Amino acid sequence: GMAKTGLKPFVVIYSTFTQRAFDQLFQEVSLQGLPVRICMDRAGLVGGDGAVHHGFLDISFMRSLPGMVLIAVYDEPTLQAALKFMSDYQAGPSAVRYPRDSVPIPSYLDKVEPFRLGKAVKLAGGHDVAILAYGFPVNASLKARELLADAGISAAVYDARFAKPVDIELLRSLIKSHTPIVTVEDHATIGGFGTCVLEACNEKGLPTHRIKRLGLPDRFIRQDSRGNQLKEVGLDSESIARSTQHLLEKIAAPSRA
16 A cells, blocks of 8 residues: 555564465565565574474465565665665565574775676675675675685675576576576575576576585474584585585586496
Protein backbone atom coordinates (compact mmCIF):
# COMPACT_ATOMS: atom_id res chain seq x y z
CA GLY A 1 0.00 0.00 0.00
CA MET A 2 2.80 2.41 0.84
CA ALA A 3 4.52 1.68 -2.48
CA LYS A 4 1.27 2.27 -4.39
CA THR A 5 0.91 5.74 -2.85
CA GLY A 6 4.39 6.78 -3.99
CA LEU A 7 6.28 6.18 -0.75
CA LYS A 8 9.51 4.17 -0.74
CA PRO A 9 9.10 1.33 1.79
CA PHE A 10 12.20 -0.49 3.10
CA VAL A 11 11.46 -3.77 4.89
CA VAL A 12 14.28 -4.80 7.24
CA ILE A 13 14.12 -8.51 8.08
CA TYR A 14 16.28 -11.57 8.70
CA SER A 15 17.01 -13.64 5.60
CA THR A 16 15.38 -16.66 7.25
CA PHE A 17 12.26 -14.71 8.16
CA THR A 18 11.93 -13.60 4.55
CA GLN A 19 11.25 -17.26 3.75
CA ARG A 20 8.02 -16.99 5.76
CA ALA A 21 6.99 -13.95 3.71
CA PHE A 22 7.49 -15.61 0.32
CA ASP A 23 3.79 -15.64 -0.58
CA GLN A 24 3.49 -11.93 0.27
CA LEU A 25 6.54 -11.19 -1.87
CA PHE A 26 4.85 -13.04 -4.70
CA GLN A 27 1.26 -11.81 -4.39
CA GLU A 28 1.62 -8.31 -2.98
CA VAL A 29 4.97 -7.22 -4.42
CA SER A 30 6.29 -9.09 -7.47
CA LEU A 31 2.93 -9.75 -9.11
CA GLN A 32 2.09 -6.06 -8.93
CA GLY A 33 5.58 -4.89 -9.89
CA LEU A 34 5.85 -2.69 -6.81
CA PRO A 35 9.18 -1.09 -5.78
CA VAL A 36 9.31 -2.56 -2.29
CA ARG A 37 12.85 -2.81 -0.93
CA ILE A 38 13.90 -5.80 1.19
CA CYS A 39 16.96 -5.48 3.47
CA MET A 40 18.03 -8.92 4.70
CA ASP A 41 20.16 -9.23 7.81
CA ARG A 42 21.68 -12.58 8.89
CA ALA A 43 22.36 -13.56 5.27
CA GLY A 44 24.68 -16.56 5.17
CA LEU A 45 26.11 -18.36 8.17
CA VAL A 46 25.19 -16.94 11.58
CA GLY A 47 27.44 -18.72 14.09
CA GLY A 48 25.91 -19.84 17.36
CA ASP A 49 22.29 -19.38 16.29
CA GLY A 50 22.79 -22.50 14.21
CA ALA A 51 21.01 -24.14 11.30
CA VAL A 52 17.58 -22.65 11.93
CA HIS A 53 18.86 -19.09 11.42
CA HIS A 54 21.38 -19.53 8.58
CA GLY A 55 20.28 -17.35 5.67
CA PHE A 56 21.28 -19.67 2.85
CA LEU A 57 18.13 -19.78 0.69
CA ASP A 58 17.22 -16.17 -0.10
CA ILE A 59 18.89 -15.97 -3.52
CA SER A 60 17.45 -19.28 -4.66
CA PHE A 61 13.82 -18.52 -3.84
CA MET A 62 13.76 -14.77 -4.51
CA ARG A 63 15.41 -14.99 -7.92
CA SER A 64 12.36 -16.91 -9.12
CA LEU A 65 10.16 -13.84 -8.62
CA PRO A 66 9.69 -11.90 -11.89
CA GLY A 67 11.15 -8.42 -11.74
CA MET A 68 13.14 -8.98 -8.55
CA VAL A 69 16.61 -7.41 -8.35
CA LEU A 70 19.07 -9.14 -5.99
CA ILE A 71 22.02 -7.27 -4.46
CA ALA A 72 24.75 -8.11 -1.94
CA VAL A 73 27.23 -5.83 -0.15
CA TYR A 74 30.50 -6.38 1.69
CA ASP A 75 30.99 -3.33 3.95
CA GLU A 76 29.27 -0.16 5.17
CA PRO A 77 30.10 2.09 2.17
CA THR A 78 28.78 -0.49 -0.31
CA LEU A 79 25.64 -0.93 1.81
CA GLN A 80 25.06 2.82 1.71
CA ALA A 81 25.58 2.85 -2.07
CA ALA A 82 23.22 -0.10 -2.50
CA LEU A 83 20.51 1.60 -0.43
CA LYS A 84 20.85 4.70 -2.60
CA PHE A 85 20.41 2.56 -5.72
CA MET A 86 17.38 0.82 -4.22
CA SER A 87 15.83 4.12 -3.19
CA ASP A 88 16.10 5.39 -6.76
CA TYR A 89 15.06 2.10 -8.41
CA GLN A 90 11.35 2.25 -9.23
CA ALA A 91 10.96 -0.47 -11.88
CA GLY A 92 10.14 -3.23 -9.38
CA PRO A 93 11.15 -4.90 -6.11
CA SER A 94 14.75 -5.15 -4.95
CA ALA A 95 16.55 -6.91 -2.11
CA VAL A 96 19.97 -6.54 -0.48
CA ARG A 97 21.68 -9.13 1.72
CA TYR A 98 24.35 -8.67 4.42
CA PRO A 99 25.64 -10.96 7.17
CA ARG A 100 25.78 -11.15 10.94
CA ASP A 101 29.41 -10.11 11.19
CA SER A 102 31.73 -7.26 12.08
CA VAL A 103 31.91 -4.32 9.69
CA PRO A 104 35.25 -4.34 7.82
CA ILE A 105 37.36 -1.26 8.51
CA PRO A 106 38.77 0.39 6.52
CA SER A 107 36.94 0.02 3.24
CA TYR A 108 38.97 -1.39 0.35
CA LEU A 109 38.07 1.54 -1.85
CA ASP A 110 38.52 5.24 -1.12
CA LYS A 111 35.44 5.96 -3.19
CA VAL A 112 32.65 3.49 -3.81
CA GLU A 113 31.24 3.50 -7.31
CA PRO A 114 27.47 3.99 -7.51
CA PHE A 115 25.52 0.80 -8.09
CA ARG A 116 24.42 0.31 -11.69
CA LEU A 117 21.87 -2.37 -12.49
CA GLY A 118 23.59 -5.66 -13.27
CA LYS A 119 27.13 -4.30 -13.16
CA ALA A 120 30.06 -5.68 -11.15
CA VAL A 121 33.07 -3.64 -10.01
CA LYS A 122 36.72 -4.69 -10.25
CA LEU A 123 38.48 -4.28 -6.90
CA ALA A 124 41.88 -5.72 -7.80
CA GLY A 125 43.51 -6.66 -11.08
CA GLY A 126 45.02 -9.99 -12.10
CA HIS A 127 45.52 -12.08 -15.25
CA ASP A 128 45.55 -15.76 -14.20
CA VAL A 129 42.06 -16.10 -12.70
CA ALA A 130 39.04 -13.97 -11.82
CA ILE A 131 37.30 -14.30 -8.46
CA LEU A 132 33.69 -13.07 -8.58
CA ALA A 133 32.62 -12.60 -4.97
CA TYR A 134 29.00 -11.89 -4.10
CA GLY A 135 28.63 -9.79 -0.98
CA PHE A 136 30.61 -10.26 2.21
CA PRO A 137 32.93 -12.98 0.77
CA VAL A 138 34.61 -10.12 -1.11
CA ASN A 139 36.64 -9.58 2.07
CA ALA A 140 37.92 -13.16 2.24
CA SER A 141 38.49 -13.18 -1.52
CA LEU A 142 40.78 -10.14 -1.33
CA LYS A 143 42.78 -11.87 1.39
CA ALA A 144 42.85 -15.03 -0.72
CA ARG A 145 44.27 -12.94 -3.57
CA GLU A 146 47.25 -12.07 -1.38
CA LEU A 147 47.81 -15.74 -0.57
CA LEU A 148 47.62 -16.62 -4.26
CA ALA A 149 50.15 -13.89 -5.05
CA ASP A 150 52.57 -15.54 -2.64
CA ALA A 151 52.16 -18.70 -4.74
CA GLY A 152 52.86 -16.80 -7.95
CA ILE A 153 49.23 -16.59 -9.07
CA SER A 154 47.77 -13.28 -10.24
CA ALA A 155 44.07 -13.11 -9.35
CA ALA A 156 41.57 -10.39 -10.17
CA VAL A 157 38.79 -9.84 -7.62
CA TYR A 158 35.39 -8.45 -8.52
CA ASP A 159 32.57 -7.21 -6.33
CA ALA A 160 29.77 -8.97 -8.21
CA ARG A 161 27.04 -6.84 -6.57
CA PHE A 162 24.12 -8.40 -8.46
CA ALA A 163 22.87 -11.98 -8.63
CA LYS A 164 19.85 -10.89 -10.65
CA PRO A 165 20.73 -9.63 -13.16
CA VAL A 166 24.36 -10.79 -13.30
CA ASP A 167 27.00 -8.87 -15.23
CA ILE A 168 26.85 -10.87 -18.45
CA GLU A 169 29.17 -8.48 -20.30
CA LEU A 170 31.88 -9.09 -17.71
CA LEU A 171 31.35 -12.84 -17.96
CA ARG A 172 31.52 -12.72 -21.75
CA SER A 173 34.77 -10.73 -21.60
CA LEU A 174 36.41 -13.09 -19.11
CA ILE A 175 35.35 -16.22 -20.95
CA LYS A 176 36.47 -14.90 -24.34
CA SER A 177 39.89 -14.16 -22.84
CA HIS A 178 40.02 -17.75 -21.50
CA THR A 179 40.18 -16.51 -17.90
CA PRO A 180 39.11 -19.12 -15.32
CA ILE A 181 36.36 -17.88 -12.99
CA VAL A 182 35.69 -18.69 -9.34
CA THR A 183 32.36 -17.57 -7.88
CA VAL A 184 32.18 -17.14 -4.11
CA GLU A 185 29.03 -16.72 -2.02
CA ASP A 186 27.83 -17.16 1.56
CA HIS A 187 24.75 -19.01 0.28
CA ALA A 188 23.88 -22.48 -0.94
CA THR A 189 25.46 -23.35 -4.26
CA ILE A 190 22.09 -24.83 -5.25
CA GLY A 191 20.22 -21.96 -6.88
CA GLY A 192 22.69 -19.35 -5.64
CA PHE A 193 24.86 -16.69 -7.27
CA GLY A 194 27.11 -19.25 -8.97
CA THR A 195 24.04 -20.89 -10.49
CA CYS A 196 22.91 -17.48 -11.76
CA VAL A 197 26.29 -17.14 -13.46
CA LEU A 198 26.09 -20.60 -15.07
CA GLU A 199 22.54 -20.03 -16.30
CA ALA A 200 23.35 -16.60 -17.73
CA CYS A 201 26.31 -18.05 -19.61
CA ASN A 202 24.20 -20.94 -20.90
CA GLU A 203 21.55 -18.55 -22.19
CA LYS A 204 24.22 -16.63 -24.12
CA GLY A 205 25.95 -19.76 -25.43
CA LEU A 206 29.10 -19.19 -23.38
CA PRO A 207 31.19 -22.18 -22.22
CA THR A 208 31.23 -22.82 -18.47
CA HIS A 209 33.85 -25.55 -18.04
CA ARG A 210 36.33 -23.08 -16.51
CA ILE A 211 33.90 -21.79 -13.89
CA LYS A 212 34.10 -23.11 -10.31
CA ARG A 213 31.43 -22.34 -7.70
CA LEU A 214 32.22 -21.95 -4.00
CA GLY A 215 29.37 -21.74 -1.51
CA LEU A 216 27.47 -23.68 1.12
CA PRO A 217 27.12 -27.44 0.66
CA ASP A 218 23.85 -29.37 0.49
CA ARG A 219 23.67 -30.02 4.23
CA PHE A 220 22.87 -28.14 7.42
CA ILE A 221 25.74 -26.42 9.23
CA ARG A 222 25.53 -26.79 13.01
CA GLN A 223 26.40 -24.39 15.84
CA ASP A 224 29.91 -22.96 15.98
CA SER A 225 31.57 -19.60 15.58
CA ARG A 226 30.92 -17.99 12.21
CA GLY A 227 34.64 -18.11 11.47
CA ASN A 228 34.79 -21.85 12.10
CA GLN A 229 31.67 -22.40 10.02
CA LEU A 230 33.15 -20.51 7.08
CA LYS A 231 36.30 -22.60 7.37
CA GLU A 232 34.24 -25.79 7.56
CA VAL A 233 32.51 -25.03 4.25
CA GLY A 234 35.60 -23.69 2.50
CA LEU A 235 34.73 -19.99 2.45
CA ASP A 236 37.62 -18.62 4.51
CA SER A 237 40.49 -16.94 2.68
CA GLU A 238 42.83 -19.94 2.87
CA SER A 239 40.19 -22.29 1.46
CA ILE A 240 39.26 -19.88 -1.33
CA ALA A 241 42.93 -19.61 -2.31
CA ARG A 242 43.34 -23.38 -2.19
CA SER A 243 40.22 -24.04 -4.30
CA THR A 244 41.34 -21.44 -6.84
CA GLN A 245 44.76 -23.03 -7.08
CA HIS A 246 43.17 -26.46 -7.57
CA LEU A 247 41.05 -25.10 -10.42
CA LEU A 248 44.13 -23.72 -12.18
CA GLU A 249 46.02 -26.97 -11.67
CA LYS A 250 43.10 -28.94 -13.11
CA ILE A 251 42.96 -26.68 -16.16
CA ALA A 252 46.71 -26.90 -16.67
CA ALA A 253 46.83 -30.70 -16.30
CA PRO A 254 47.00 -32.61 -19.60
CA SER A 255 43.70 -34.19 -20.56
CA ARG A 256 43.46 -37.94 -20.08
CA ALA A 257 42.09 -40.27 -22.67
